[in-house]
Amino acid sequence: MNKKRIVIISDMDGCLLDKTYDYRKSIDAIKYVLKNNILLILNSSKTRYEIEYYIKKWGLHDKTIFIVENGAAIFIPKKLVGKNSLIHNVLKKHRYILIDKYIIIVNGLKTSIIEQKIADIIEETKEKILWLKDFTPQKFSELTGLPIEQSILALKREYSYLFHPLVKGEIIDNIIEEIRVRGLNVSTGSGIIYLITGNHDKGLATKQIIEIIKEIFNKNIVTIGVGDGHNDISMLKTTDYSILLNCREDIIQELSNKNNIAITCRRGPSEWLNMVRRIVELIVKKQ
Known part of the structure; x- marks a missing residue:
């Protein structure tokens, strides 16, 4: 059986970034992702311009898909899709536009x-x-x-x-x-x-991008969601495995029916990497 491609769909603030917002503190996490051929998808309340700043600093140009403003729009680099006709057929199900180097699925209101x-x-x-x-x-x-x-x-x-x-x-x-x-x-x-x-959230965008990624990898993927706040709950409910970097009781309660979830009280890029390693090792052992 072919090994499944691991896809991480992650929030940024409190997860890949700490309260200093210093991109350098996340370098080890990014290196780990790249070394292990993991597809990283950024799913944040941040704007396109903020996320592009970090993509440039982390050396992820054309290597990552990102979701902006709480699921409002999904930015897929054209180079990542190439001329794959199956992907373009899936994209037809969604409202998308072509701007610059991106295919953009729009869920939000201007x-x-x-x-x-x-x-x-x-x-x-x-x-x-x-x-x-x-x-x-x-x-x-x-x-x-x-x-x-x-x-x-x-x-x-x-x-x-x-x-x-x-x-x-x-x-x-x-x-x-x-x-x-x-x-x-x-x-x-x-x-x-x-x-x-508008009437959308991170979970809707997560479902959409998982559908598209399954086409890219012929359904042979396993997904890990990483988040730390209320606005991440819908995303964490959608992925195969979930990591919550927050032990607030109200958020945990919202995720009480979720299988394959790991919870820690610590936040930031170091804990992000620790927890991701644990889940990735678990997935690899099962394959």
Whole structure:
């Protein structure tokens, strides 16, 4: 029996990156992935421009697929697909566009459309909420700890809209509910920056890319999901094996019915590599 190609679908912040966002701390993890011929797919709330920054630093050009803004769009390098007619037949099932060097499957709404849908909410709450249009790179850096250079890239949203509450309590819950009533999703990793998107999530994008990857490798794959937050739950429920870098009880409870899951309280690239090694070794032994 042929060995299955291992595919890792991973969040970035808190997983491949720690709170310093220093790409150099992830080099060992990236080397491990490349050495073992593992296909790495990045699945993040980050923008295309942020993820491309790390792809360049990690030397992953045309070697990785990435998913942006909580599942809003999947970027597949054209060189990775080549002229494989089977892949193009699968892609026809999805709404995709060709831009630059990418085939892009679009699930999300454009940022401008999201802004139109909540324009009245923005106007009515400008004293209580810092909205995307009001952010400066300096303010975003102050709130998130991102360097200014990366904060500029983080604010170049294509399929999502950001906000930061200036007050606390029930009023914020009411605003979030009003946004959701309009058919939009609201999520947060830190409770500091909230992300508004269309009606999609990381799990939807994960299912789509697994279907496509199965065609590339003739269904001969095994998938590992790695995440650390609420917005990763739908992704972790979808993969064959899952790694949760967070032992928060509420997240664990959401994944209580998931088989083949490994949980650790530690986060960041070193723990990412430790846990991935464990699961990869387990998969290899079973093959």
